[in-house]
Amino acid sequence: MFQSNVVEEAIIAAEERTPSPGTPSPKTRSPGTQSPGTQSPRTLESLGEFGLIEALSAWLPPAPGTLVGIGDDAAVLAAPDGRVVATTDFLIEGRHFRLDWSAAADVGHKAAARSLADVAAMGAEPSGLLVALAAPPDLPVSWLESFASGLARECARAGTAVLGGDTSRAGSVVLAVTGLGDLGGRAPVLRGGAAPGAVVAVAGPLGHAAAGLALLSAGLTPDDPDLAALVAAQLRPAPPYDAGPEAAVLGATAMIDVSDGLLADLAHIADASKVQIDVHTAALTDPLLTKAFQRTGGGATSEPLPPHRPATRTGRAGTGQTGPAAVPPELSWALTGGEDHSLVAVFPPGVPLPERWRPIGEVRPGQGVLVNGSRYQGPAGWDHFSSGG
Secondary structure: OOOOHHHHHHHHHHHOOOOOOOOOOHHHHOHHHOOOOOOOOOEHHHHOHHHHHHHHHHHOOOOOOEEEOEOEOOOEEOOOOOOOEEEEEEEEEOOOEOOOOOOHHHHHHHHHHHHHHHHHHOOOEEEEEEEEEEEOOOOEHHHHHHHHHHHHHHHHHOOOOEEEEEEEEOOOOEEEEEEEEEOOOOOOOOOOOOOOOOEEEEEOOOOHHHHHHHHHHOOOOOOOHHHHHHHHHHHOOOOOOOHHHHHHHHOOOEEEEOOOOHHHHHHHHHHHHOOEEEEOHHHOOOHHHHHHHHHHOOOOOOOOOOOOOOEOOOOOEOOOOOOOOOOOOOHHHHHHOOOOOOEEEEEOOOOOOOOOEEEEEEEEOOOEEEEOOEEOOOOOOOOOOOOOO
């Protein structure tokens, strides 16, 4: 398994919780990989479907507001607001994670984070997850227990838990996760509310998960804590869930989580709002991305981008450099990388923003997304059905 002690320490430091048990690599699924004389690990086949459901009930604590949890035909959840925010995400082995890179607990964390971030991006507080799991019968029970631990811990970080789900058999691990949320009496923050003059700001990192993926793809096991933190961002993204409701209270008029790439996701807001968004790369500079680019020797476009004046915290243009200058190529990770699941929101001009909300651009009349006032050359982010997806 790829994960080094330094990467594990980075995961612990980033999430402020104890390490979860590790996971066997895919090869340990096969009985042929056991040492002579050793007992084969208990598998999903020996546990059985109903044994798995019973085990999951023990491994996963109930969510606040749960009236009926795991074990009945369906869960019953209190809905104080009277409205329910709902979203669904797939997590597929070989597509969204690799078992030779990710511990089982990592997969659990990522499975929860992807859906919970969508809930937060609506301005809602997460209220529960439904998790459908399909897996090979020779998957070790120890892997499932560690997966459930990661799932429960990420849910706990968002103040919620797993309500129930479904199980089935498959040739590889496939997850379908439904996230539910409560708006607390507030209006949902949609994609279509951006207006010219507004400021675009982000809560959370940009490009860290993509840089971590580049390090993993290059076969590098970082012993540098900074680089290990980037790998941890890929294996266990840590969205700022409470920033979603915070943005709603601050008056955010549009919001989305950065899953497919900043430019791709901002394009959804621009299209829905019928506006143009200009991203300022001066606000995206990150020494961790520079260090990762130097370590990997590339992985991002080398085409320079035009500069732009940085935005202030209230979204007005600053008085920075306006002459021609090359923008570091590693910024393509921040612009198009995705998978950080940070929240990007649009705020009315002049709104004082908390420190964690970093202004990165502005809304203008027009259409599409610009970078430093110009069209970005190259893919704007991830597309599952494109030729490169």
